[in-house]
Amino acid sequence: MESYTLQPKRIKEGRLFRGLTQESLADAISVTKQAVSQYETGVLTPNLEVITRIADILDFPQQYFSKPYQNEILTPVFFRKRKTTTKKLMELFQIYIGWMADIYAYIEQYIHLPELSLPTNERVGYTRKEISDIAKSVRRHWGLGDGPISNLALLLENNGILISKVGLNAKKADACSVFFTAPGTAKRPMIFLTSGTSAVRSRRDLAHELGHQVLHSWMDKDQFEEHQDTIEEEAEMFASYFLMPEQAMQRESYAVKSLDALLLMKARWGASAQSILYHLAGSDCITESTATRLKTSLYRKGWRTNEPGDENIPQERPELIKDAVTVMVENNVKTGVEILDDLSMPPEEAAALCGVRETFFQPVKSARPSLRLVK
CATH class of the missing domain: 1.10.10.2910 (Arc Repressor Mutant, subunit A)
Known part of the structure; x- marks a missing residue:
């Protein structure tokens, strides 16, 4: 069984981002509202089965909830x-x-x-x-x-x-x-x-x-x-x-x-x-x-x-982050799938923040081989 170190605040982030109350999330994953509150504060640690249900309901990658906080915002x-x-x-x-x-x-x-x-x-x-x-x-x-x-x-x-x-x-x-x-x-x-x-x-x-x-x-x-x-x-x-x-x-x-x-x-x-x-x-x-x-x-x-x-008057669209991730993929530093996996974010939101299409983070479809008859 895969192990994980839960980041309780990530559960609250996912719930707020999807516009759910503690009660509605609790109903969706078949636990009490008090349990969800305790999950979000770290008083109670949900097991992997519950985390899987939370990830499915919120449509977040499961690894998001164990992603460490490495870039705290200290400025206003x-x-x-x-x-x-x-x-x-x-x-x-x-x-x-x-x-x-x-x-x-x-x-x-x-x-x-x-x-x-x-x-x-x-x-x-x-x-x-x-x-x-x-x-x-x-x-x-x-x-x-x-x-x-x-x-x-x-x-x-x-x-x-x-x-x-x-x-x-x-x-x-x-x-x-x-x-x-x-x-x-x-x-x-x-x-x-x-x-x-x-x-x-x-x-x-x-x-x-x-x-x-x-x-x-x-x-x-x-x-x-x-x-x-x-x-x-x-x-x-x-x-x-x-x-x-x-x-x-x-x-x-x-x-x-x-x-x-x-x-x-x-x-x-x-x-x-x-x-x-x-x-x-x-x-x-x-x-x-x-x-x-x-x-x-x-x-x-x-x-x-x-x-x-x-x-x-034409819209001005941010290009810098889009260009950066595109350069990474085009130079085989990372694939789009690897970037998304490393970021551990929902694909739609990651694509919007990076200014790319959501398909950017999807696997590249392999072309069918071209077959010829033996003469």
Whole structure:
């Protein structure tokens, strides 16, 4: 009989990820709710038969429940829309973060990822001018001028930042990020985006989380809790100045007299018309009367929730992790099956985090031999 060392928290993770209560899992595996609670806290150790039933019900690989915790997240997790993010969504994000940390640590054993190149600051309470200057300095550090950024996801990945999209409800949580530190791996930010959002919203989420990593990655969890309202405002301001530099906005704002002009700027800058309008107003690039008139028109048209032109801006997809696992397979370092077995994750979720099709982790079908008659 195969032996295993149970990690009790893994049972809770699997249950939460599948959206089950302790009672519903208990019913499914024919034990009491109290037994499930004791399994998850380590008070009671389930036998291998029960673990097998749990794995089947949750549709997780059995080895997941004995997988050691090797990459503990010690730094704060920056949630966009933190006040409206439910506890359940935060728990799901934490699970995804743990999985991505495992994927990253695993890949680094075989692949040299781009080194992190990110200037950071260590304070709280920035002025608008300071944030504008910091956003400009990050652009210059990465060799950018003041023009539009064609592919923000690619820019961040090229500078050593990990990005992944997860299948969570974007209405309650836009994105989150964490500065990952663990022995044996290079320190780097990880940004998690939600699926089902427009391209301009994903770009804004990326820029917002980049702001946290530039301005606030020095914080510990206590400092984060103390200043969370302030740092959200600062990250949002950074996103505006990074995507739409102040000098460029001053040059182009003279033409902003209508919503049509905002839509033209949206197509050029890859940002929502609403965010452009608020940025122009906050930076004193347009008059207060113009801003008020355009805001009123924008609200009347219902653009706060659904703007025209979103469909014309292409989605930016993370490629770095996808490229890394593909290189491993193409160079016969590992097969897709071996990678999934080493990661001990559900195949659908591993594929989503790595940005590959689920078939990537399935066995390669052997071609039937070609037969010929003997002449």
